[in-house]
Amino acid sequence: MSQPVISEQAQGRGATEHVHVVIVGTGFSGLGMAIRLKQQGRDDFVVLERAADVGGTWRDNTYPGCACDVPSHLYSFSFAQNPNWSRAFSPQGEIWDYLRNCANHYGIMPHIRWNSALHEARWDEGERRWHITTAQGQLTADVLIAGQGPLSEPSLPAIPGIEQFAGKLFHSAQWDHAHDLRGERVAVIGTGASAIQFVPRIQPVVGQLTLLMRTPPWIMPRMDHAVAPWRQALFRAAPFTQRLVRGTIYAQREIGALAMVYRPKMLHSVEKQSLKHLAAQVPDPVLRAKLTPKYRMGCKRILLSDDFYPAVSQPNVEVATTGIREVRAHSIITQDGQEHEVDTIICATGFHVTDMPIAGQICGRDGRSLADAWRDGPQAYYGATVAGFPNLFLLIGPNTGLGHTSMVYMIESQISYVLDALRTMDRQGVQAVEVRATSQKAFNAEVQRRMAGTVWTSGCASWYLDAQGHNTTLWPGFTFEFRRRTRRFDAGSYELMPR
Numbered sequence: 019m020s021q022p023v024i025s026e027q028a029q030g031r032g033a034t035e036h037v038h039v040v041i042v043g044t045g046f047s048g049l050g051m052a053i054r055l056k057q058q059g060r061d062d063f064v065v066l067e068r069a070a071d072v073g074g075t076w077r078d079n080t081y082p083g084c085a086c087d088v089p090s091h092l093y094s095f096s097f098a099q100n101p102n103w104s105r106a107f108s109p110q111g112e113i114w115d116y117l118r119n120c121a122n123h124y125g126i127m128p129h130i131r132w133n134s135a136l137h138e139a140r141w142d143e144g145e146r147r148w149h150i151t152t153a154q155g156q157l158t159a160d161v162l163i164a165g166q167g168p169l170s171e172p173s174l175p176a177i178p179g180i181e182q183f184a185g186k187l188f189h190s191a192q193w194d195h196a197h198d199l200r201g202e203r204v205a206v207i208g209t210g211a212s213a214i215q216f217v218p219r220i221q222p223v224v225g226q227l228t229l230l231m232r233t234p235p236w237i238m239p240r241m242d243h244a245v246a247p248w249r250q251a252l253f254r255a256a257p258f259t260q261r262l263v264r265g266t267i268y269a270q271r272e273i274g275a276l277a278m279v280y281r282p283k284m285l286h287s288v289e290k291q292s293l294k295h296l297a298a299q300v301p302d303p304v305l306r307a308k309l310t311p312k313y314r315m316g317c318k319r320i321l322l323s324d325d326f327y328p329a330v331s332q333p334n335v336e337v338a339t340t341g342i343r344e345v346r347a348h349s350i351i352t353q354d355g356q357e358h359e360v361d362t363i364i365c366a367t368g369f370h371v372t373d374m375p376i377a378g379q380i381c382g383r384d385g386r387s388l389a390d391a392w393r394d395g396p397q398a399y400y401g402a403t404v405a406g407f408p409n410l411f412l413l414i415g416p417n418t419g420l421g422h423t424s425m426v427y428m429i430e431s432q433i434s435y436v437l438d439a440l441r442t443m444d445r446q447g448v449q450a451v452e453v454r455a456t457s458q459k460a461f462n463a464e465v466q467r468r469m470a471g472t473v474w475t476s477g478c479a480s481w482y483l484d485a486q487g488h489n490t491t492l493w494p495g496f497t498f499e500f501r502r503r504t505r506r507f508d509a510g511s512y513e514l515m516p517r
């Protein structure tokens with residue numbers, strides 16, 4: 019297939035350009051999809067990116083201490099292994115560079131439309147194509163692949179009075195590096211995966227740190243370490259040695275799925291290890307009690323840190339656990355009536371996961387948006403296709419998230435599925451595919467049936483659950499099962515509309 023010829027006018031200011039495939043996003047999902055399309059000799063695609071650089075999560079999250087918490091040798095593309103990772107858990111800047119290098123190396127940059135947020139995508143049933151409006155203009159596409167990321171829309175807490183706060187307030191995913199925290203009274207709301215990475219970095223710098231923690235997380239030792247130069251040299255000289263390391267990490271991590279999905283009791287011994295880690299690092303019994311989790315390990319994401327507990331044990335840190343009543347111009351009032359005076363509030367309060375804005379912008383066959391279709395909670399078929407939305411493929415859609423291993427593994431599984439769908443369409447002369455509602459329903463019934471008995475339904479509140487309390491976020495099984503089941507596009511589960 020040939021590269022689309024795009025006139026300057028068609029770049030957005032006038033005529034409507036047509037391409038075979040539009041991909042949204044340049045994180046691991048969008049870039050991975052674009053690279054695999056290119057490798058298959060498919061050039062007729064455009065990637066829409068609302069920002070001015072690639073990288074997604076790893077471009078946006080620049081808070082101090084940001085790093086992956088799945089080892090880099092696994093948290094990377096299988097087809098683009100990087101022998102030069104500097105650490106077991108590489109820092110944000112290095113992962114961002116890796117993604118940039120991938121985009122350059124595989125020739126994806128010319129396909130990307132920068133500052134081109136998708137505003138609306140509307141399926142035209144007569145033409146059997148997508149009409150897409152972006153920040154830079156219009157285009158049409160046969161196929162739309164949405165890789166906008168499940169953790170790309172920062173969520174700010176709805177606390178009474180927060181809009182009256184007169185100090186500085188920002189989300190951890192939108193870190194304000196121009197703002198100097200030195201000597202300030204800083205409040206951090208939330209103690210999830212981001213907060214436990216940046217709290218140890220800001221604690222020595224700030225004057226006073228108030229950590230507002232609703233639920234103490236389970237924390238395990240991180241055991242991060244530098245990758246020795248001789249190992250990097252070995253990986254460069256003999257790439258199979260790195261694949262071996264990757265395979266070993268993968269296998270070890272799948273034990274996490276065994277525990278969380280099938281044998282939650284296995285986690286009891288891990289809970290003991292975590293409590294030992296806490297006891298070793300927090301001698302003060304009062305603080306230790308505050309930091310002791312009261313739900314089953316694994317119900318929320320298990321966090322890794324060697325420096326969070328020592329940081330919150332310092333005299334300039336106060337851990338408040340009673341919840342927030344209101345925010346005033348210069349303070350936060352907690353439920354126990356205490357007033358905490360603060361200059362800056364940092365919200366480490368996560369993302370819009372089950373209510374992502376793009377769902378309101380994609381409208382399918384009957385003009386209904388994904389948000390409408392998902393009124394009772396997000397649902398898809400293998401997290402990829404949705405009844406009523408022909409030729410739409412989601413990357414890391416509902417029920418493809420993981421609590422134990424690399425999301426890149428799931429992303430690559432889904433990419434193979436989409437590629438096979440496109441091949442099937444070409445081979446069979448099909449213009450559009452749409453998953454049957456019955457197939458989608460049966461799949462989701464299976465997923466929800468399998469959720470029962472997992473650690474995620476053991477009674478904690480978490481971002482894995484939608485407004486109805488269903489876990490529409492995670493895949494309830496081994497990742498190799500997901501890969502096996504998505505290896506081929508199962509055309510039998512779809513309506514195929516001929517050209």
Ligand SMILES: Cc1cc2nc3c(=O)[nH]c(=O)nc-3n(C[C@H](O)[C@H](O)[C@H](O)COP(=O)(O)OP(=O)(O)OC[C@H]3O[C@@H](n4cnc5c(N)ncnc54)[C@H](O)[C@@H]3O)c2cc1C
Binds near residue numbers: 073168
């Ligand atoms: C701080 C942090 C640490 C993490 N660590 C790990 C880890 O260690 N291991 C792991 O497996 N996972 C981790 N994750 C999850 C991580 O999000 C995924 O692993 C992965 O990076 C998701 O890639 P993605 O391409 O799907 O989404 P993203 O990386 O979020 O990329 C989405 C892209 O789409 C663009 N976009 C969104 N909406 C639009 C629109 N309307 N129009 C145009 N462009 C749009 C965004 O600008 C962005 O570039 C982490 C997440 C966070 C936030």
